[in-house]
Amino acid sequence: xxxxxxxxxxxxxxxxxxxxxxxxxxxxxxxxxxxxxxxxxxxxxxxxxxxxxxxxxxxxxxxxxxxxxxxxxxxxxxxxxxxxxxxxxxxxxxxxxxxxxxxxxxxxxxxxxxxxxxxxxxxxxxxxxxxxxxxxxxxxxxxxxxxxxxxxxxxxxxxxxxxxxxxxxxxxxxxxxxxxxxxxxxxxxxxxxxxxxxxxxxxxxxxxxxxxxxxxxxxxxxxxxxxxxxxxxxxxxxxxxxxxxxxxxxxxxxxxxxxxxxxxxxxxxxxxxx
Numbered sequence: 001x002x003x004x005x006x007x008x009x010x011x012x013x014x015x016x017x018x019x020x021x022x023x024x025x026x027x028x029x030x031x032x033x034x035x036x037x038x039x040x041x042x043x044x045x046x047x048x049x050x051x052x053x054x055x056x057x058x059x060x061x062x063x064x065x066x067x068x069x070x071x072x073x074x075x076x077x078x079x080x081x082x083x084x085x086x087x088x089x090x091x092x093x094x095x096x097x098x099x100x101x102x103x104x105x106x107x108x109x110x111x112x113x114x115x116x117x118x119x120x121x122x123x124x125x126x127x128x129x130x131x132x133x134x135x136x137x138x139x140x141x142x143x144x145x146x147x148x149x150x151x152x153x154x155x156x157x158x159x160x161x162x163x164x165x166x167x168x169x170x171x172x173x174x175x176x177x178x179x180x181x182x183x184x185x186x187x188x189x190x191x192x193x194x195x196x197x198x199x200x201x202x203x204x205x206x207x208x209x210x211x212x213x214x215x216x217x218x219x220x221x222x223x224x225x226x227x228x229x230x231x232x233x234x235x236x237x238x239x240x241x242x243x244x245x246x247x248x249x250x251x252x253x254x255x256x257x258x259x260x261x262x263x264x265x266x267x268x269x270x271x272x273x274x
Contacts, residue, residue: 002028002167002199003049008058010044018044019223022058028166031190031200033210033231036220037243042203045220046169049201050084051075063166080107083165085202087172089156093145097136097155100144101127104163130161133188149176157189168193170202174209182206186213207239229273 003026010019019041026032034042047053048060051067060067065078083104091100098121106114116122124140131137134154144152153176160168170189174182186202190213193200204210210217211231219226219234219242226242227234 002026002030002063003201004059004061006059008048008055008060010048010053011056017223019048019055022223022225024218024225024228026199026201028199029194029197030216031193031214032202032216032218033214034201034203034218034220035205035207035210035242036226038205040220041223042220043171044223046084046171046201046203049167050082050169051079052084076107080163081165082167082169083160083163085153085156085160085168085170085173087153087175088149089152089159091144091152091155093143095144096121097131097139097142097144097147098124098127100155101130101159101162104159104161108163127158127162130158131155133192134158134185150174150178150181153177154185157185161192164196165198167199168201170200172203172205175205183209183212190214227273233273 003024005022005024008019008022009017011017022045034045036042044053048055049062051062054060054068062078063081065074067075067078070078089100099118102117102121102123106117109117113122121127128137128140131140134157136151136154136158139147139151139155144155147155153173157170157173168189173189174185177185186204186209189202190200202210202214211234214231216229217231217234218228219238221242227238229238
Protein backbone atom coordinates (compact mmCIF):
# COMPACT_ATOMS: atom_id res chain seq x y z
CA UNK A 1 0.00 0.00 0.00
CA UNK A 2 1.21 3.51 -0.77
CA UNK A 3 -0.48 6.60 0.67
CA UNK A 4 -4.03 7.15 1.94
CA UNK A 5 -5.45 10.43 3.24
CA UNK A 6 -9.06 10.57 4.40
CA UNK A 7 -10.45 13.97 5.38
CA UNK A 8 -6.99 15.13 6.42
CA UNK A 9 -6.58 18.65 7.71
CA UNK A 10 -3.66 20.45 9.29
CA UNK A 11 -3.87 23.68 11.24
CA UNK A 12 -0.76 25.54 12.34
CA UNK A 13 -0.24 26.56 15.96
CA UNK A 14 -1.48 30.08 15.26
CA UNK A 15 -4.81 28.73 14.04
CA UNK A 16 -4.04 29.12 10.32
CA UNK A 17 -5.36 26.15 8.31
CA UNK A 18 -2.73 24.81 5.89
CA UNK A 19 -4.61 21.77 4.58
CA UNK A 20 -8.34 21.11 4.64
CA UNK A 21 -10.38 18.00 3.81
CA UNK A 22 -7.70 16.22 1.80
CA UNK A 23 -8.88 12.91 0.36
CA UNK A 24 -6.20 11.12 -1.67
CA UNK A 25 -5.14 7.60 -2.46
CA UNK A 26 -1.75 7.01 -4.09
CA UNK A 27 -1.01 3.40 -4.90
CA UNK A 28 2.40 1.81 -4.41
CA UNK A 29 4.59 2.54 -7.41
CA UNK A 30 2.59 5.54 -8.64
CA UNK A 31 4.35 8.71 -9.77
CA UNK A 32 2.43 11.87 -8.92
CA UNK A 33 3.19 15.58 -9.35
CA UNK A 34 1.64 18.21 -7.07
CA UNK A 35 1.29 21.71 -8.50
CA UNK A 36 -0.17 24.99 -7.28
CA UNK A 37 0.83 28.52 -6.40
CA UNK A 38 3.10 29.43 -3.50
CA UNK A 39 1.23 28.94 -0.23
CA UNK A 40 -1.16 26.39 -1.69
CA UNK A 41 0.03 23.73 0.77
CA UNK A 42 2.41 21.67 -1.40
CA UNK A 43 5.34 21.66 1.03
CA UNK A 44 3.03 21.13 4.00
CA UNK A 45 1.54 18.09 2.27
CA UNK A 46 4.98 16.60 1.67
CA UNK A 47 6.06 17.28 5.26
CA UNK A 48 2.91 15.47 6.38
CA UNK A 49 3.75 12.48 4.15
CA UNK A 50 7.30 12.53 5.54
CA UNK A 51 5.83 12.35 9.10
CA UNK A 52 7.51 15.64 9.99
CA UNK A 53 3.99 16.89 10.75
CA UNK A 54 0.94 15.04 12.02
CA UNK A 55 -2.64 15.72 10.86
CA UNK A 56 -4.85 17.92 13.03
CA UNK A 57 -7.79 15.78 11.92
CA UNK A 58 -8.57 12.97 9.52
CA UNK A 59 -6.70 9.74 8.85
CA UNK A 60 -3.26 9.30 7.27
CA UNK A 61 -1.76 5.94 6.28
CA UNK A 62 1.74 5.50 4.87
CA UNK A 63 3.10 2.21 3.55
CA UNK A 64 0.35 0.34 5.37
CA UNK A 65 0.86 2.06 8.73
CA UNK A 66 -0.80 4.91 10.61
CA UNK A 67 2.00 7.23 11.83
CA UNK A 68 -0.13 8.82 14.56
CA UNK A 69 -0.55 5.41 16.21
CA UNK A 70 3.12 4.41 16.20
CA UNK A 71 5.57 4.56 19.08
CA UNK A 72 8.92 6.27 18.67
CA UNK A 73 10.83 3.15 17.60
CA UNK A 74 8.21 2.10 15.03
CA UNK A 75 7.93 5.66 13.71
CA UNK A 76 11.71 5.82 13.26
CA UNK A 77 11.60 2.57 11.30
CA UNK A 78 8.80 3.91 9.09
CA UNK A 79 10.78 7.10 8.42
CA UNK A 80 13.74 5.03 7.27
CA UNK A 81 11.48 3.79 4.44
CA UNK A 82 10.59 7.33 3.34
CA UNK A 83 13.02 9.56 1.46
CA UNK A 84 12.62 13.34 1.35
CA UNK A 85 14.39 15.40 -1.33
CA UNK A 86 14.57 18.99 -0.11
CA UNK A 87 14.49 22.11 -2.25
CA UNK A 88 17.58 23.23 -0.33
CA UNK A 89 19.22 20.02 0.94
CA UNK A 90 20.38 20.35 4.59
CA UNK A 91 23.95 19.35 3.85
CA UNK A 92 26.73 20.54 6.20
CA UNK A 93 29.06 22.82 4.19
CA UNK A 94 32.26 21.04 5.22
CA UNK A 95 30.86 17.56 4.67
CA UNK A 96 32.18 15.50 1.76
CA UNK A 97 29.72 14.38 -0.91
CA UNK A 98 30.44 10.71 -0.19
CA UNK A 99 29.51 11.22 3.47
CA UNK A 100 26.42 13.24 2.61
CA UNK A 101 25.12 10.48 0.33
CA UNK A 102 25.89 7.71 2.85
CA UNK A 103 23.79 9.61 5.40
CA UNK A 104 20.76 8.30 3.51
CA UNK A 105 21.13 4.99 5.34
CA UNK A 106 21.89 6.26 8.84
CA UNK A 107 18.38 5.32 9.96
CA UNK A 108 18.90 1.75 8.74
CA UNK A 109 22.39 1.10 10.13
CA UNK A 110 23.44 0.18 13.64
CA UNK A 111 24.75 3.03 15.80
CA UNK A 112 28.43 1.93 15.56
CA UNK A 113 28.25 1.64 11.76
CA UNK A 114 26.42 4.97 11.45
CA UNK A 115 29.08 6.74 13.55
CA UNK A 116 31.88 5.09 11.62
CA UNK A 117 30.37 6.18 8.29
CA UNK A 118 30.62 9.80 9.39
CA UNK A 119 34.37 9.40 9.86
CA UNK A 120 35.28 7.04 7.04
CA UNK A 121 33.41 6.12 3.81
CA UNK A 122 32.21 2.53 4.13
CA UNK A 123 30.65 1.99 0.70
CA UNK A 124 32.41 4.08 -1.94
CA UNK A 125 31.25 1.79 -4.77
CA UNK A 126 27.62 2.08 -3.68
CA UNK A 127 27.84 5.87 -3.47
CA UNK A 128 29.47 6.09 -6.91
CA UNK A 129 26.64 3.97 -8.31
CA UNK A 130 23.98 6.54 -7.32
CA UNK A 131 26.16 9.53 -8.23
CA UNK A 132 26.75 8.23 -11.77
CA UNK A 133 23.26 9.02 -13.17
CA UNK A 134 23.53 12.45 -11.50
CA UNK A 135 26.82 13.12 -13.38
CA UNK A 136 28.55 13.77 -10.05
CA UNK A 137 31.12 10.99 -9.72
CA UNK A 138 33.90 13.56 -10.09
CA UNK A 139 32.55 15.30 -6.96
CA UNK A 140 32.76 12.18 -4.75
CA UNK A 141 35.25 13.69 -2.30
CA UNK A 142 34.37 17.36 -2.84
CA UNK A 143 33.03 19.40 0.05
CA UNK A 144 29.41 20.45 -0.17
CA UNK A 145 30.32 24.13 0.07
CA UNK A 146 32.25 23.74 -3.21
CA UNK A 147 29.12 22.75 -5.15
CA UNK A 148 26.56 24.85 -6.97
CA UNK A 149 22.91 24.92 -5.92
CA UNK A 150 21.95 22.53 -8.72
CA UNK A 151 24.74 20.12 -7.77
CA UNK A 152 23.61 20.18 -4.15
CA UNK A 153 20.08 19.28 -5.24
CA UNK A 154 21.44 16.34 -7.24
CA UNK A 155 23.44 15.19 -4.20
CA UNK A 156 20.17 15.28 -2.25
CA UNK A 157 18.53 13.08 -4.88
CA UNK A 158 21.49 10.68 -4.84
CA UNK A 159 21.20 10.40 -1.05
CA UNK A 160 17.56 9.27 -1.33
CA UNK A 161 18.49 6.81 -4.09
CA UNK A 162 21.19 5.40 -1.81
CA UNK A 163 18.65 5.16 1.00
CA UNK A 164 16.52 2.83 -1.18
CA UNK A 165 13.35 4.47 0.08
CA UNK A 166 9.99 2.93 -0.75
CA UNK A 167 8.25 6.30 -0.75
CA UNK A 168 10.17 9.23 -2.29
CA UNK A 169 8.95 12.78 -1.64
CA UNK A 170 10.54 15.56 -3.68
CA UNK A 171 9.95 19.20 -2.71
CA UNK A 172 10.89 21.37 -5.70
CA UNK A 173 13.85 19.06 -6.44
CA UNK A 174 15.08 21.00 -9.50
CA UNK A 175 14.40 24.62 -8.48
CA UNK A 176 18.12 25.53 -8.60
CA UNK A 177 18.77 23.95 -12.01
CA UNK A 178 18.66 25.43 -15.50
CA UNK A 179 15.69 24.30 -17.66
CA UNK A 180 17.64 21.67 -19.63
CA UNK A 181 19.19 20.06 -16.55
CA UNK A 182 15.87 20.27 -14.67
CA UNK A 183 14.09 18.40 -17.48
CA UNK A 184 16.83 15.76 -17.58
CA UNK A 185 16.79 15.32 -13.79
CA UNK A 186 13.00 15.02 -13.47
CA UNK A 187 12.98 12.48 -16.32
CA UNK A 188 15.76 10.53 -14.61
CA UNK A 189 13.99 10.60 -11.24
CA UNK A 190 10.83 9.23 -12.86
CA UNK A 191 12.72 6.52 -14.72
CA UNK A 192 14.56 5.36 -11.61
CA UNK A 193 11.33 5.38 -9.57
CA UNK A 194 9.63 3.25 -12.23
CA UNK A 195 12.57 0.83 -12.41
CA UNK A 196 12.68 0.44 -8.63
CA UNK A 197 8.87 0.38 -8.34
CA UNK A 198 8.88 3.03 -5.62
CA UNK A 199 6.16 5.60 -5.03
CA UNK A 200 7.16 9.12 -6.10
CA UNK A 201 5.35 12.31 -5.06
CA UNK A 202 6.93 15.58 -6.22
CA UNK A 203 5.87 19.19 -5.79
CA UNK A 204 6.77 21.37 -8.76
CA UNK A 205 6.33 25.00 -9.74
CA UNK A 206 7.16 24.14 -13.37
CA UNK A 207 3.85 22.93 -14.75
CA UNK A 208 5.45 21.82 -18.02
CA UNK A 209 7.69 19.33 -16.16
CA UNK A 210 4.73 17.95 -14.21
CA UNK A 211 2.66 17.37 -17.35
CA UNK A 212 5.55 15.97 -19.37
CA UNK A 213 6.97 13.47 -16.89
CA UNK A 214 4.25 12.44 -14.42
CA UNK A 215 1.26 10.23 -15.27
CA UNK A 216 -0.91 11.89 -12.61
CA UNK A 217 -1.12 15.54 -11.55
CA UNK A 218 -2.77 16.95 -8.42
CA UNK A 219 -3.56 20.65 -8.23
CA UNK A 220 -3.63 22.21 -4.76
CA UNK A 221 -5.32 25.54 -4.09
CA UNK A 222 -5.68 27.14 -0.66
CA UNK A 223 -4.94 23.85 1.10
CA UNK A 224 -7.54 21.84 -0.81
CA UNK A 225 -7.40 19.43 -3.75
CA UNK A 226 -8.60 21.51 -6.70
CA UNK A 227 -8.19 18.72 -9.26
CA UNK A 228 -6.70 15.25 -9.47
CA UNK A 229 -6.25 14.14 -13.08
CA UNK A 230 -4.22 12.06 -15.49
CA UNK A 231 -1.68 14.45 -17.00
CA UNK A 232 -3.34 14.23 -20.41
CA UNK A 233 -6.60 15.60 -19.00
CA UNK A 234 -5.13 18.75 -17.44
CA UNK A 235 -6.45 21.55 -19.64
CA UNK A 236 -5.71 25.24 -19.90
CA UNK A 237 -9.02 25.89 -18.16
CA UNK A 238 -8.04 23.76 -15.19
CA UNK A 239 -4.73 25.57 -14.89
CA UNK A 240 -6.34 28.99 -15.21
CA UNK A 241 -8.74 28.16 -12.39
CA UNK A 242 -5.92 26.70 -10.26
CA UNK A 243 -3.83 29.86 -10.53
CA UNK A 244 -6.69 32.37 -10.61
CA UNK A 245 -5.78 35.60 -8.76
CA UNK A 246 -2.21 34.35 -8.43
CA UNK A 247 0.27 37.18 -9.06
CA UNK A 248 2.46 34.90 -11.18
CA UNK A 249 -0.36 33.18 -13.01
CA UNK A 250 -0.13 29.90 -14.88
CA UNK A 251 2.06 31.32 -17.66
CA UNK A 252 4.88 32.19 -15.25
CA UNK A 253 4.33 28.97 -13.33
CA UNK A 254 4.86 27.03 -16.54
CA UNK A 255 8.17 28.82 -17.12
CA UNK A 256 6.75 30.08 -20.42
CA UNK A 257 6.11 26.59 -21.78
CA UNK A 258 2.61 26.35 -23.27
CA UNK A 259 0.27 23.58 -22.19
CA UNK A 260 -1.66 21.92 -25.01
CA UNK A 261 -5.41 22.33 -24.70
CA UNK A 262 -6.64 18.77 -25.04
CA UNK A 263 -10.27 19.06 -24.04
CA UNK A 264 -11.17 22.68 -24.66
CA UNK A 265 -12.53 25.23 -22.16
CA UNK A 266 -14.34 24.14 -19.05
CA UNK A 267 -17.15 26.40 -17.89
CA UNK A 268 -17.51 27.42 -14.26
CA UNK A 269 -15.52 25.89 -11.43
CA UNK A 270 -12.87 23.43 -12.55
CA UNK A 271 -13.91 19.78 -12.09
CA UNK A 272 -11.88 17.26 -10.12
CA UNK A 273 -10.95 14.41 -12.46
CA UNK A 274 -11.11 11.69 -9.82
